Amino acid sequence: MLELQNLSVTRGSFTLAADLAIEPGARVAVIGASGSGKSTLLSLIAGFLVPDRGRILWEGRDITATPPGKRPVSVLFQDQNLFPHLTAAQNVGLGLRPDLRLSSPQRVRVGQVLEEVGLAGMEDRKPADLSGGQQGRVALARVLLRARPVLLLDEPFAALGPALKAEMLDLLARIAEETGATVLMVSHDPGDARRFAPQTILIEDGRAQPPQPTGPLLDDPPPGLRAYLG
Ligand SMILES: Nc1ncnc2c1ncn2[C@@H]1O[C@H](COP(=O)(O)OP(=O)(O)OP(=O)(O)O)[C@@H](O)[C@H]1O
Numbered sequence: 712m713l714e715l716q717n718l719s720v721t722r723g724s725f726t727l728a729a730d731l732a733i734e735p736g737a738r739v740a741v742i743g744a745s746g747s748g749k750s751t752l753l754s755l756i757a758g759f760l761v762p763d764r765g766r767i768l769w770e771g772r773d774i775t776a777t778p779p780g781k782r783p784v785s786v787l788f789q790d791q792n793l794f795p796h797l798t799a800a801q802n803v804g805l806g807l808r809p810d811l812r813l814s815s816p817q818r819v820r821v822g823q824v825l826e827e828v829g830l831a832g833m834e835d836r837k838p839a840d841l842s843g844g845q846q847g848r849v850a851l852a853r854v855l856l857r858a859r860p861v862l863l864l865d866e867p868f869a870a871l872g873p874a875l876k877a878e879m880l881d882l883l884a885r886i887a888e889e890t891g892a893t894v895l896m897v898s899h900d901p902g903d904a905r906r907f908a909p910q911t912i913l914i915e916d917g918r919a920q921p922p923q924p925t926g927p928l929l930d931d932p933p934p935g936l937r938a939y940l941g
Pocket residue numbers: 722723724725743744745746747748749750751752
């Protein structure tokens with residue numbers, strides 16, 4: 712279980728508060744208007760931002776002061792962060808060792824995750840020789856290889872077309888199920904939330920609300936969310 716207890720952080724004139732818990736293995740969408748604090752919430756969980764008050768607990772352990780690299784968390788951003796001069800396999804291998812001095816079992820493992828995301832045979836290609844969707848898969852493979860129990864995604868597939876995006880979400884859902892990972896995904900697209908996440912954290916008026924069932928929330932959104940969704 713991931714718990715945010717009486718958490719609050721202020722950035723300039725903006726304050727975000729959160730007091731909520733996320734069940735292990737849950738898939739949760741994070742929805743809110745532009746500037747409502749979605750990225751801020753993810754940064755708090757990832758440890759890029761330190762709260763002004765409150766605690767973050769993972770499996771009962773206080774990780775509020777734990778540096779990002781030591782948290783049980785990996786993060787996938789929209790821009791995928793692939794290095795253009797490295798091959799797909801090397802980009803994935805960075806998830807294990809930043810200096811890329813992989814042992815042979817580690818190299819085997821890189822091959823396995825690339826296969827899991829459907830990139831067998833493309834190990835030696837550089838990002839420029841892969842499609843947008845394939846690049847997304849490389850980034851996903853790198854995150855999977857780290858095998859952290861909490862996966863944070865900040866609009867990871869926003870640049871992809873609808874069909875490709877749906878495919879990536881299904882792949883992600885399948886892998887999350889297999890690994891039991893807890894996944895939080897920021898999205899602007901209610902369709903993504905419905906497709907991927909049984910539960911949603913709504914951020915409104917400076918507060919991240921506890922997860923609630925996605926379908927009913929989107930069927931009958933509160934006024935602020937309704938205005939935002941259009
Ligand atoms: N470094 C900062 N200093 C001051 N204010 C900041 C800083 N970073 C973000 N903010 C403010 O915090 C608020 C929340 O930002 P955040 O990026 O979390 O929103 P968001 O919901 O992810 O937005 P979007 O959907 O537009 O990406 C915004 O009002 C933003 O202007």
